[in-house]
Amino acid sequence: MEKMNKQKRLGIYKKMYIREKTNIKIMKIILCILLLFVLSGCFGGREINDLEIVIGMGVDKDENTGKILITAQIVKEQSAEKTVGGGGEDSKAFWNVSSTGDSIFDAVRQITHKTGNRLFVSHNQAVIFGNEVVTEGLQEYLDFFLRAHEMRPTALILVAEDRALDIMDAKPETEKFPAINIAKLVKTYGFTSHFYKVNMKDFASSLMSGTTAPVAPLVRISDDRECKDVYVSGMGVFKKGKMVGKLNDEEVRGLLWVLGKVKSGVIIVPAPSGQGSAVLEIMNAKSKVIPEIKDGKIVMNVKIRQESSLSEQTTSENLATISAFEKLQKAQEEIIRQEIMKAFDKSRELNADIFGFGEMLHKKYNNQWKSLKDNWDDIYPTIELNIDVETKILKTDLLKKPVLPGEGEK
Amino acid sequence: MSIEKGKVCSWQLLFLVAGFVQGSVLLIDFAVGITEHQTWMVILAGLVVSAPFILSYAVLAKRFQGMNVIQVNDLVYGRFLGKVVSVYYIFFYLMTLSFNIRDVGELYITFLMPDTPFIFLLIGFTATCAYAVYKGIEVLARVSHLFLITGMFVIISTFALLIDQMDFSNFLPLFELPFIRIFQGIHLMSAIPFGETIVFLMIIGSLNKTEHAIRNTFIGLLIGAISLLIVSVRNTAVLGKTQTIWTSTSFQSIRLIDIGTVLTRMDFLIGIAQTVLIFFKCSLFFYALAVAVAQLFGLKSYLPLVLPLAGIEVIIAATVFQSPVDHAGITQNAGIIYSAPLMFVIPPLTLLIAKIRGLPRHERGKDA
């Protein structure tokens, strides 16, 4: 009995001992964590107050020194309270701060002389390159925007028709910040399909291809009335990192038809009667490109399927009939074909493979590609395009017949 | 007899293996630079190549029930040679663990917290691993499926979020690269994500039932390989030509997520998933290392070794490479060469010798 008790006691004691041991373990770990606390302190963090939030950047050449001129658009945080107090016209919510340097990073760091804080570029919406920069070559400038860890590959690329600095100064009416306004403009390209959203990764991706010519939307300031408005339209074409030409609205849409990136837009078709016109809204568009090598000749078969709706008509004839629809579809197909041809002609003129035909061939004819690759510049203009467009008009919106004077008296 | 008292269920092995392989998701970037858009192929080929070897680990463990590889080595190769082989294993565990710890540090330094001292990240991470190792393999096995689910959730959800940016023509042309690069890639793949499962030689011994060990190892391996495949396909389809230039392809592809300007900036997803998965992998490695060392020196418990080993690991991880460039270079070239015999020669050899000498039967007789 006594022995049993003793054993029991020993068992209990053993349990307690083990428990105590784990306690020591836990204490040790807590000690380690405490040490970490003490040794480390608060590091690596930056309070939001200390951030200079950059929402847009512009890259130009300094006219006098030939150095790189960086403009960063920084959010002014105190703006919120000022606007509450009914701030004046010239109180801007942003601050465009510029600096020159030998490289982009150098210039960005130089900016700290003016801001007092390091720039925080994670929220950079768009990078605008000045005209001078792009004609000299973009490649060397791109590296920083891809490499810096704060930079996001979704930042948009734009090309200014003149200087990037001026575009960033134009204060929009509804948005507080020009850069965010520009990003918004670019992201809504789908309404007209007159330009296309290109971000850092897209640009780098086509740049890395040996044959494809990258494109980037153009931005300029329209001086219609007394106030300046930023206007995005058309695209610049790059070859070997340099901008070699520009596509106008029609040509861009031609390009987008082939790439299958047309989202919406307006096609104006002359009415079958010849008087006035029908305005069609693009609802949906798809494309398929099948490269083909026939007897050493390269033929690109482009198939386009498009659907649209009748959105407006300026002619007095009733277009909501089967025959009119057929005619409109025909005319629409022709217009699309023309747009594509215009883009293709322009690209041949620039000898820049904006469509990425080279890559398509590469993917399909891997063996022949090796020989084609080296003298692609010579081959590209000889490519034939075989365009097949099929369109449908799906609806006429709210009206079955046009509004005509005197029509109601019948 | 065994150092570890905790028991692992047979089906937990499945999750352990799958989670472990998934933990290598960061490491497929080593291969991307070599095999470009054919990485997915290389992953599959790597699986096919390494699967027989990995299954041989399971067979080995089944033969020597309830024993870890250090004990097996002593038994099969004799006292002296066995110790030599064991030291080789321990060296491999030691180095691979420190590489993996470094991976986490580099992940944070490069992408998430560039201003934080590197050594602090290493210490914090290793301390957490050490805590898990303290708690033993049973606890790790118990939570293994949570790690797998976390990883799977992130992998699949990011795949779904990026689906509109994918361009599947990026995989064309199917066969383009010279065979030597593919071969290099296969070697890399079979050695790094799959070959590292050699760590399970220390763990399968804790199984309570070895009945389904082989089947579960295989399924786990398959799940792991599928997740690597999904990641690889996602990255190639999204990034296309640019995938070779990024430090981390996964990170860049996640950064591209932009759905309705609301579902954007999802970096944290991949940050969490990768940290958690590498944590799981490192804990298993660390556990194997601690038990192996304790077994080698004939200690009764591995617990007193955990803290010193953690210190050693941090020091190695902090000093072994100068930069990610160094890291990638050595792992791609030297790293897989020193580990190759361990993964592809020794386990089958052990099995062969054991078979010839009829060892486990002898051992069982002694037990009974």
Added chain:
Amino acid sequence: MFRYILKKIRYLSLKNKNMFQDTMPEKSNSVPLVPELRKNLETIKGILRGSSDVTMHEFNFGHDRRFRGALVFINSMVDKEEIHKNILQPLMYDVLLLRNGVELDFTNIDTVRKNLIPITDNLKVTLLDDLMDNLLAGAVILLIDGSEEALVINLRKRESRSIEEPGTEAVVRGPREGFIENVNVNITLIRRKIKHPYLCVEKFVIGEKSKTDVYVIYLKNVANPKLIEEIRRRLSRIKIDAVLESGYIEQFIEDAPYSIFPTISNSEKPDKVVAKILEGRAAILADGTPFALVVPMVFIESFQSVEDYYARPFLASIMRLIRFLSYIISTLGPAIYVALTVFHQELIPTQLLISIAEGRERVPFPAILEASLMMFTFDILREAGVRLPKPVGQTVGIVGALVLGQASVEAGLISPIMVIVVSSTAIASFAVPAQTDSGTILRYIYLALAGIAGGFGVIMGLLATLIHLASLRSFGTPYLWPIAPLNLSALKDVFIRMPLWSMSKRPEAIIWDDGDSFSKSPGLMPSPCEKDNHDSD
């Protein structure tokens, strides 16, 4: 290392000494009673050291008043009316009515008990020690000159509160009764719900001074016998002066005294306790407290409310998910805010970042300090609100809301977003009452980690918490069961609540999965008669 071992040895020997000291003073006054009344009374008087509330009433009884007896009791604890009616009257007067009363020998306690005492709750004792225990517990002791035995008659008078709705676990649908301080009533409440012979009630007396009655209640053949054995072992190890609340017991028998997570659950609601007993758990009830302990506890129990089972499963499932979400918010809310705004600003959407920056423009503190200040203030308010009388408590709330919400923001000390973060955290923390303790502590830990190492710190903290939770056990049951280790069939009742008829098994980890006890009586899915009754009529 060497010093470490030495320390261990020293510690070991110390522990040994303590063990023996603990066990030494055992039953020192277990002396038997003597057949002399005077002596016994004097001994009792000596032990009680002249306490003034002890009454020793000596009297003569029997047919010819030839027997001498004494009643000993503590004034305040007995019902005197009952003593007069049921002890003194029979002994002194009713005895005269007995036909053979003259022949009976009333020095024999048994004779007295059988013939004269009309009370069932009586007990014969021979040891002084037992006598004292009963006396102090409120019983009346009858001593008779010439007898070596004493009769303990239980005529305890006890003030107890009536059964009310418990304050802590209010329900919309479900029984409103709650446990009270009287353990006998509490046992009755449980017995009324389980009318089955398998229901076992085991009694323990714990507390060297308080001698508190502690009952372990479980269902035999359902509860794991190893569990019951373990409870017995742990309860018998408790050596403390007094058990004033079941929390005392909890702290001596829990598995992980250093963990911030509770491994023993408690409840004031009989229906909840009964539900758990039916699952194979054991309840521990202590006298003097309405809180019953239930072991083993698993983590997800904290997220289950009894009402989940009373309401239909659909909303119940959503509410359960909301509870999980609230726990996450309440522990991680401020930490994530700090990690995002201090370390990972690139993860915040641009517009939000700009408005946060504008809100924080005038705030002089770093975000971590701002968050801790707010959290401290909230915790102070909560504590103050709990302790103050109800009408004043409301004032505290109003003042707090004004000070916290408005003045500090207007003064530019706190940013408006921080107020939102902390207040939503505070509200969320009340959604899971069982884990309020751990939630509050974790909130501070995660906040510190986030302040030091941002997202990395938080992830490491979460991983450590997960490992810690998975390593815990409560009386042998893994704490994270059935999530880790995974049990698919038990997941029916974790994140969502499946219909009752689909849950036909008792929790596997809690009971011993051996035959009968694993499956409950099969619940059948409701299958209403296909035809409309009115039509067929």
